[in-house]
Amino acid sequence: MTISQELFQKAGTLIPGGVNSPVRACKSVHCDPLFVASAGGSKLTTEDGDEFIDYVMSWGPMLLGHNHPQVAAAIAETATRGTSFGAPCRLEVELAQAVVDAVPGIDMVRMVSSGTEATMSALRLARGYTGKNGVIKFHGGYHGHADAFLASAGSGVATQSIPGTPGVPADVVKHTLLAHYNDLDAVRTLFERQGDDIAAVIVEPVAGNMGLVLPKPGFLEGLRELTRKHGALLIFDEVITGFRVSFGGAQAAFGIDPDLTCLGKIIGGGLPVGAYGGKREIMSHIAPSGNVYQAGTLSGNPLAMAAGLATLKALAKQDYPALAARTDAFSGELENILRGKGVPVTRNHIASIFTLFFTKTPVVDFPSAQTADSKAFVSFYQQMRAQGIYLAPSGFECAFTSFAHSEQDFERTLEAARKVEF
Template sequence: MTHSTDPDLTDRNQQLFERAQALIPGGVNSPVRAFRAVGGTPRFIERARGAHMWDANGQRYIDYIGSWGPMILGHGHPAVVEAVQKAALEGFSFGAPTEREVELAEAIIAQVPSMEMIRLVSSGTEAGMSAIRLARGATGRPKIIKFNGCYHGHADSLLVKAGSGLATFGHATSAGVPPEVVQHTLVLEYNDVAQLEQAFALHGPDVACVIMEPIAGNMNFVRASTAFMQRARELCTAHGALLILDEVMTGFRVALGGAQSLYAQQIPGFRPDLTVLGKVIGGGMPLAAFGGPRAVMEQLAPLGPVYQAGTLSGNPVATACGLATLHEITQPGFYDRLAARTRALMDGLKNAARAAGVPFATDSEGGMFGFFLMDELPQNYPQVLTTDGARFNRLFHGLLERGVYVAPALYEAGFVSSAHTDEDIEQTIEAARSVFESLSK
């Protein structure tokens, strides 16, 4: 079914949004989709192929969201579609083990040396909260450390903002989370080594784990400094706490071995104790995982006392999608080509912004990128908050009107897929050049 893009006709996106708002809170099933941060009507997507997707009006967009990261091959990659179709014919769900669960575990562990065992689950939130429960169970300690601006899913103990000082613990950022649930969560500033040292000096014997995004994708794109990552590893080791890297976003996205493989090149012997994965390993299907050394993972039921379960964990269709995706991205040269395409986009946007006199700073790794309407890259969440939100909203809508779909929020990273062509990149840069010129006036 095709829909005219004639602006005089009724906007089907608006029609659908009005219907949705009567039935679904905010009209969306995940808050950032609502366009609340940027204003306007969310686009209801009907289909996607390669690097493009089409909304309910038939408008085509160059897609830099990629389902918030999983679509590293673009939409509808033939090998992935074939694998999913074959799996679907065999059965949607069994509630019993399958060979593909074992194959996917083998494929992931082969690329991530810090993981000796792995548990498959259905979402990043589930993987993150399970990893923290495992850390608490394995150490026998109650307290966790997380960082301001890092997102690890919507589990109660993680929806927390910083307290008034290092001697106090966090405050819930969501209604429905009792204070006693977050009383053991300590929130620190990202990339602040001195604050991390002080936190361990105050609470070290009670800290079960430190959980962090190695590249924070919910601050747009802010990477942990090498010194910060190294000190986190040292402090966790010295105090008997576990270091959890949340690589739901970065795993198999920034490099074949995830962000941890990049830090291992800079920090001798570097490994996290637990890793949380999602997005790319499911290829767009609901699938995530957490894993680490055998001695820690064997604390999970049915072997150990830490309980975790899931009816749809290791879903046979999702594992087929993930396996087919991993097969493609492990081909020689895949990440070199993906990173080069991403850098070309960032360089083009930076040059276009600067030619128009608009402050613009970028960073990228593999197929993940971020940009800020600032002169320099921020290092933590308070610095991210100083960016020009109103100008970003104008940039977002200017790009959207020109057929370029970036994240509808200032604080979200972007993603390039192997399906993006030179022409897609050039069209994006040209669209941005036009918008930057309007922003400079």
């Protein structure tokens, strides 16, 4: 038995499913999880001493690579002055300034401790601000695990929601309306039917939780237009795309001006941070300047602020277009190799993110993503992992590259893919 397997066995007696977040258990790829002992740059080292080239990158945050020297130094230096104050500190102001400077749609920002808190709080603010209840989300969109977002469609009827998990009352998700990503007509219909009570549309401007799915030309513009017309807020969930699709996020890349933006992952540089921000007029409704309540004991935590600030400072100097071009070339070659083996592959790519779907169908929404052959993915995942390549353990996730990934990493990954048999 490996050390990872021993730890997983023990974890199973202490932690539900042996993990603190479900996908990590690697159930859908029929593997045990690897327990990570350390990480640096593009690599992970397991408790068994095996090294992996990492394309999960902590599910997105580590765009600079693991254990970046400036980020690690900022955390260590800050820790010498205390780890939590529960009172305002300078670093909060500095990180807020860096976020406002980077993200075009954000005039004011509130720090929280996770992406889930960011989206949950943004929705509360949208409801408090508009006085309406409804929220439109998209099938296959993930906005964290707050009740309102855990809804999926019943019998393909987009206007009716059923809870996606036990423990979420139907009463809570009855205000959650669903449409397919990239289907502007469906959103228009929802507004025509129920526009009087729709507080917000929440969307990942580039979807990253059904695998990577890009917005069709006009989709995001259409959402902007419809929300304005009906007095609803447009919330961009940029927890994945923020500081990754471009330094200013997807909104800067696509030139769309959302009312509210949710951030997470990269903004914390690997520490627990989320944030939501937007127009000054809307954000000033949050307590204590307004009456929409939201709070947090560890919000604005100095270590987390230091990690985020060091990350943003280092990212501001990076060459995003170059990483995008390298990721495109690398994932394109990966696609060619797999196609050469006779399996159908559709590749979606933007910036430092890509997904290879094992399907011929163009992937534009959740149903088309679901046409992918999960058996082929499991086989690919297992064979790549056996060769030291660490991919997300689900066909509906993204692969992330980072500024630490070298051409040698890519070449080794392609070499492994050449040896895969279907």
